[in-house]
Amino acid sequence: MKVKICGIMSEEAALAASEAGADFLGFVFAESKRKITPESAALIIQRVQQNVKSVGVFVNESYENIIRIAGIAKLDYIQLHGDESPEFCKSLPYPVIKAFSIKEQDDIKQLAKYDCEYFLVDSPGVKYRGGSGIPFDWSLLEHLDIPREKIILAGGLDSENVKKAITTVKPAIVDVSSGVETNGVKDLRKIQEFLATAKIEEREDIGSLHIT
Numbered sequence: 001m002k003v004k005i006c007g008i009m010s011e012e013a014a015l016a017a018s019e020a021g022a023d024f025l026g027f028v029f030a031e032s033k034r035k036i037t038p039e040s041a042a043l044i045i046q047r048v049q050q051n052v053k054s055v056g057v058f059v060n061e062s063y064e065n066i067i068r069i070a071g072i073a074k075l076d077y078i079q080l081h082g083d084e085s086p087e088f089c090k091s092l093p094y095p096v097i098k099a100f101s102i103k104e105q106d107d108i109k110q111l112a113k114y115d116c117e118y119f120l121v122d123s124p125g126v127k128y129r130g131g132s133g134i135p136f137d138w139s140l141l142e143h144l145d146i147p148r149e150k151i152i153l154a155g156g157l158d159s160e161n162v163k164k165a166i167t168t169v170k171p172a173i174v175d176v177s178s179g180v181e182t183n184g185v186k187d188l189r190k191i192q193e194f195l196a197t198a199k200i201e202e203r204e205d206i207g208s209l210h211i212t
């Protein structure tokens with residue numbers, strides 16, 4: 001199981017996540033309490049191992065700003081968490097993670113209109129477009145007709161519910177922000193705990209445990 005730790009704002013949290021096995025680190029460049037400048041993100045990204053991919057989170061940002069910020073921070077992936085069109089997603093010269101808010105069955109119909117690297121399914125935002133810390137009803141994804149290798153599950157995950165989330169949804173990647181924070185700040189112990197739990201996956205076929 002691959003893991004994305006989102007809303008990174010410090011080198012300490014980035015290093016703790018990468019040392020504990022995170023595959024992706026997310027940096028929010030949209031309206032959020034976790035907003036970071038491209039310059040600060042660049043300093044953090046150059047300190048983490050190169051095999052950890054950096055993801056920039058944007059909400060309805062202009063093409064020019066995305067390209068400018070991605071260049072400064074040296075982003076590997078662009079996560080679009082707003083109302084971006086399929087054409088806009090295709091136009092970016094980066095692998096795109098398109099986020100979708102899932103509140104009812106019909107919302108999953110949107111995904112088929114997009115051609116992107118990953119589809120991120122999340123709860124509807126509360127104050128901001130994401131990062132609410134609230135899970136959505138995973139059963140709404142039951143009839144989702146997208147290969148599971150392309151699905152990122154987000155929204156209110158933590159070390160208590162991530163195992164159930166993985167078993168129920170079978171995503172390629174799990175994504176967490178609020179669930180590894182204490183009082184709004186990334187908590188290194190929670191990051192380690194989340195990664196340890198998400199990366200132990202029960203193999204139903206042989207009934208044993210293995211690390212992915």
Ligand SMILES: O=C(O)c1ccccc1N[C@@H]1O[C@H](COP(=O)(O)O)[C@@H](O)[C@H]1O
Nearest residue numbers: 006032130131132133155156176177178
């Ligand atoms: O994290 C934010 O503040 C944020 C703001 C605007 C758009 C997206 C944002 N975060 C994304 O939301 C998911 C879910 O977060 P949580 O685990 O429920 O707190 C997070 O992984 C980010 O990709």
